[in-house]
Amino acid sequence: MQKHTVSMHFVGAAVAGLSGEARARVLASAGIPSELLAASHARVPAESFSALWLAVNRELDDEFFGLDRRRMKCGSFALLCHAVLHAGRLDRALRRMLRGFAAFLDDVQAELRVDGPDAVVAVTNRIEAAQARRFADETFLIMVHGLMCWLAGRRIPLTMAEFAHPRPTHAQEYTVMYSQRLRFDAERTAVRFDAQLLALPVVQNATALKTFLRTAPQSVFLKYTNEDSWTARLRRRLRGSIGREEWPRLEDVAREFHVAPTTLRRRLDAEGTSYQGIKDELRRDAAVHHLCGSRLSVAEIAASLGFQETSAFHRAFKRWSGVQPGEYRRRQAELGPGRADDAPPPPALARG
The missing domain is CATH 1.10.10.60 (Homeodomain-like)
Known part of the structure; x- marks a missing residue:
């Protein structure tokens, strides 16, 4: 897997719900100097952010950073991957995936609909705190899109990403994470892609899933990397x-x-x-x-x-x-x- 850098914004958001002692512990385990939290312009290697994600998961026993009122206990994402692996087609896998997230989370849920030429994954987010709600949207879309790309064995280009919050200072990151076309202050957070791609077959198998999970979450937030693309x-x-x-x-x-x-x-x-x-x-x-x-x-x-x-x-x-x-x-x-x-x-x- 090629290397990548991640904005310090996401590091700060990932540890925001931890106590001071726990925050120092997970940052140290990921090799990220705590002083960098004050440097919003800084970046960290993908490996460090991946290690941080796992460390926060272990600290909270929650794979969703403690953002939802219900914990998404460690192992939930792996269980979800097993559930969608044999769906056959991307549309069935995606609907099954969203139902799985709805079973694990109370405050953040999503639905798939077709709007003309677009397939739309629209998010409902009931988290009250604005910054936590935004990070939950960011994280949820990364997890859904990353799993979609892996299942199809190719990157699924997003034609637009809409967010139900004002344009953040780190909005430029969204052009890499989601789409070049962005809209803020939307009615709902949602991503759009070509509806014809819903017919793509699920090309992965149990052996490939072991590798995918072994390299998660880095394999998730870097999406599917096709070395021949x-x-x-x-x-x-x-x-x-x-x-x-x-x-x-x-x-x-x-x-x-x-x-x-x-x-x-x-x-x-x-x-x-x-x-x-x-x-x-x-x-x-x-x-x-x-x-x-x-x-x-x-x-x-x-x-x-x-x-x-x-x-x-x-x-x-x-x-x-x-x-x-x-x-x-x-x-x-x-x-x-x-x-x-x-x-x-x-x-x-x-x-x-």
Whole structure:
């Protein structure tokens, strides 16, 4: 599985319901410095967030972070996976999945309906506290969508994600987690995808399920990673450009892949990604790595990532993280010493 980074927002939300002592315990077990909780712009490797998820589960005996009035006891998700494994088709698996969640949770439930060309998973959330309600929506959709993608053996692109809460400061994360098309302050939280995909067969078996559960929750929140997908192929190709001043154009990569540029764009779009999005994700994580673990100047980092002007890098990094690169480096320095200059290469967001 390719590596990925997770926003510190989700780390803070995951431990919000714990006592101070329990919070320190689970953060330590996941290898996440507690000081990072104050750095909302920071990111952690997917492995660390996965370890944190499991540690919170064990601490609470609840696989839903203590958000619902009823505990989703440890082992519930595995039981749910076994229940949907032999559903035959994605639509039957999804309906069975949502009924299973309804049996485990009281405050958060969802239904599947078909609205013209769209299949819609609409969520009902009765949690009172606004931040907990939002994190419950985020977590529920990640679990449902991740399991859907795995069952079908392919990524299910979401054509739109709607949220029954105001646009949060970390909304940019949603374009990676859910869809490029977002709507906030909606009547209900919901995701939409092509209704024709409901007819997809469930391609997994009991042997594959053991692997899926052994790597959960990371295998869930990273969705299904098809190493032969166009997204994965493009990511591998662009990763080799990190550290070089020249990055290939989409037209150049399409020629290497022996397809027309329009075909490559269309196939990436079908997988819910884009050339520019993948390029930005790789450059963002590389920028974070250099700012935290090297002595390169901001101008040198910008040049190494293919920015012709340092000011363009400043604007891009502000869009990615909410702060200017110099401010990001200063805050990280205040949290402790950075990594050595020969630190390993940065993790890259895994989508594909």
